[in-house]
Amino acid sequence: MYVYRLIEGNNIVIRASELLNGIYWGERVFKYLIHIITGTFVLMVSTLAAWYEGSTITNISWEWKYSTPFSNLFNIEILNGQDISQLDYFVYAVKFQPFFPALMLISVLYIIGIIIFYLIKLKSIWTSIIGGFMGICLLIISGFISNPSTNGGWIFLWISLSSGMIYTIIAVWFTIYRLRHGELAK
Secondary structure, three states: OEEEEEEOOEEEEEEHHHHHOOOOHHHHHHHHHHHHHHHHHHHHHHHHHHHHHHHHHHHOHHHOOOOOHHHHHOOOOOOOHHHOOHHHHHHHHHHHOOHHHHHHHHHHHHHHHHHHHHHHHHOOOHHHHHHHHHHHHHHHHHHHOOOOOOHHHHHHHHHHHHHHHHHHHHHHHHHHHHHHOOOOOO
16 A cells, blocks of 8 residues: 655655554654643643642741732732732742742743754754754743742753753754854854
């Protein structure tokens, strides 16, 4: 059984068994999509869990002054727990219950890492651009939280610092690789 496919004006014969073994390019892309879908699912579940855990800030009035930067940014006067911005729930969860917020960050970094890995396979210049941008952003974020007062802050500092360095190294390595092989113009 043969499957015919027209690619750039040429007839290419692909056996059905090759399709099932993953030789066809669509099967390779499917592997990456499964990883992205899994990472997105983990991101959604961990976001809901972190939002729920952070909602306990509404009952702890002495922490409102220190854990509500978004409410302060939006000039919201906090008189009771319902006045707190929903984004401040995540700040509180990061500070005092960091498991699910850390899982959120790791799943976002995983999704972006899968995209960068796919772009490396394609030898795309976007690998250097996205990797460099993510590396610089993560290093800047780690600079903002460079002296945390809670365990959750330390966890986020080390996750952002180490992943920022990894993304930057990948971007620099791939740029050097492309320069050595004369592929930078592609």
